[in-house]
Amino acid sequence: MNYGTSRYEETYSPPRRRINYFGWTITILLLTGFAFAAWLGSFYIFDQPERPESYRILQKLHKIDPTKRFELTAAPAGEFLSAKQLYDRYVGMGAAELAKTNAELTRNYIRNYQQVRGLVPYIVGRYTIVGTRELGPSDVFTSGMVALTNAIDSGELLMEHLYPASPEVLPLMKQTLNVGLEIKLERTHDLSAVIHAERLVDGRIMITAVPLLYGSYTVTRGLGTFRLEPPLTLNLAAGWPLFKDEARVKAEKQYADYRRKTAAPQVPITVGPAVAPAPAQNELVRVEQAKPVQAPAVTPTPAKGEKLARATPLPKGRKLAKKQKLESPAPASTPAPPVVAQKSAAPTSTPFAVASAPTPPKPPVPTPAPTIAAAPGVPVAQASPSATATPVPVLPAQPVPADASGVALASNAGGGSWKTFSPGKMPLGRLIGASDLRDVAEHGLAGERVYLRGQFIVNFSDANRAVLRPRTKLTDKVLHFGAGSSTRIIVEFPSGYTPPQQGAVVSRDEMRPYEITEVRKQEDGQLNVFVREIMQPN
Structure with missing residues (x-):
């Protein structure tokens, strides 16, 4: 107890500090602004991968998928445009509209055409190579070659056609892609997509x-064949186009000298309808790789002189097995009497049938019978008649089944008939969304009835079939959640139903779902979901 102080006196304490509310307000506002800026920056980076800075950041975050090699039957939906149609489309665009279109074209290519608005522009027609050059690290595509071409039926359009490939095939590509060679792009054989368009100073368009x-x-007219490879990465900082102004002007001058030396007729720049050009003597075309075909199995033919197995006679007192064929026992052999060599007849060989390709029959080779001398005092017996040939029954050859490698992708044919139900009256089953389809692909349907719900966009529509894509939200696109555009839903409709039109949005809930019949997963991660319409029309 402290006796030196009075109980009425207070002990000394430091003065209380005042809270700086203004400073805390500024700090909270700065943190809020930083969070808002980070949120907007994430949308800026994820929604614009065609910008070099965004592409570099997304690559470090492993958010850029490898470039996909498409199949001719599973390519993105698009439209095929001739040189005149391409020129008319891009020549009327202003600078801002053309820049926006180029950004969208490059963005679709980087995303492997998973989030495409509208149709992908494909090129058809005939083009002549004006100049070629090898691609390097300072280009957007860092390996391969690029060919500057001129449209044969429209001199107002130039095209630089990319050939990305590994460095091993570059020598063969340089020998093949010569100046003056014609490139023929057909709708049923090629899928060359436009990824950039540029307006030149003289008014022409280069794509x-x-x-x-x-x-x-x-x-x-050549023997060399080279194969292209998807690019591993892009150098977007190099900029478009790949043929800069100086390189393009130089290539056109060299091509003009080449035309002058070869005395080839000049192609006039026409605005109206052009005359159909003559077919080229040599042109560059895409070829399909041969698929291995398994040879049909051939039943081995028994060797010459090989004996066939005899049927064993059934012992007495034993019953035959059920459904067993009755076979006649072999006749008991009796000792043949001695015969004279001059009157003996050679036994004929027993013919047999083999299940194999028909071959011309060979005449049987007679085997000389052993000569037995007649003993004195023994009467000479008459020659025994030759034994008749008993054919051995052999099953006929079965036809070899045809190769089933070209079976269509669909697991159930459209236009059939099956039972349909009123909304909400279908049998009990499991209801899933588009995000649960990968789990179904890994574990299967397990014999249960599974229904699909969600919102879908119609990519293709036919008489009794439609191909849909799940409609994803903005957050799913940014964070790569859900099924995304790597899921393709093939809907089969009964006879008499009208599928939805291309581009329409289809919504299905727990009252009107689709019934899943099969889910297949390809090697590249593509999901093919086969469903059918089981709801009665409204």
């Missing part, structure tokens, strides 16, 4: 195209 199939190419 950049890349083949989405990355197939094999050869010339009609």
Whole structure:
């Protein structure tokens, strides 16, 4: 107890500090602004991967998928445009509209055409190579070659066609892609998509195209064949186009000298309808790789002189097994009497049938019978008649089944008939969304009835079939959640139903779902979901 102080006196304490509310307000506002800026920056980076800075950041975050090699039957929905149609489309755009279109074209290519608005522009027609050059680290595509071409039927359009490939095939590509060679792009054979368009100073349009199939190419009068490979990465900081102004002007001058030396007729720049050009003597075309075919199995033929197995006679007192064939026992052999050599007849060989390809029959080779001398005092017996040939029954050859490698992708044919139900009156089953389809692909349907709900966009529509894509939200696109565009839903409709039109939005809930019949997962991660319409029309 402290006796030196009075109980009425207070002990000394430091003065209380005042709270700086103004400073805390500024700090909270700064943190809020930083969070808001980070939120907007994430949308800016994820929604614009065509910008070099965004592409570099997304690559470090492993948010850029590898470039996909498409198949001719599973390519993105698009439209095929001739040189005149391409020129008319891009020549009327202003600078801002053309820049926006180029950003969208490059963005679709980087995303492997998973979030496409509208149709992908594909190129068809005939083009002549004006100049070629090898791609390097300072280009957007860092390996391969690019060919500057001129449209044969429209001199107002230039095209730089990309050929991305590994460095091993570059020597063969340089020998094949010569100046003056014609490139023929057909609708049923090629898928060269436009990824950039540029307006030149003289009013012409130059487009950049890349083949989405990355197939094999050869010339009609040559032996070399080279195969393209999807690019591993892009150097977007190099900028478009790949043929800059100086390189393009130089290539056009060299091509003019080449035309002058070869005395080839000049192609006039026409605005109206052009005359159909003559077919080229040599052109670059895409070729399909041969698929291995298994040879049909051939039943081995028994060797000459090989004996067939005899039927064992059934012992007495034993019953035959059920459904067993009755076979006649072999006749008991009796000792043949001695015969004279001059009157003996050679036994004929027993013919047999073999299940194999028909071959011309060979005449039987007679085997000389052993000569037995007649003993004195023994009467000479008459020659025994030759034994008749008993054919051995052999099953006929079965036809070899045809190769089933070209079976269609669909698991159930459209236009059939099955039972349909009123809304909410279908049998009990498990209801899932598009995000649960990968789990079904891994574990299967397990014999249960599974229904699909969600919102879908119609990519393709036919008489009794439609191909849908799940409709994803903005957050799913940014964070790569849900099924996304790597899921394709093939809907089969009964006879008499009208499928939805292309581009329409289809909504299905727990009252009107689709019934899943099969889910397949390809090697590249693509999900093919086969469903059928079981709801009665409204």
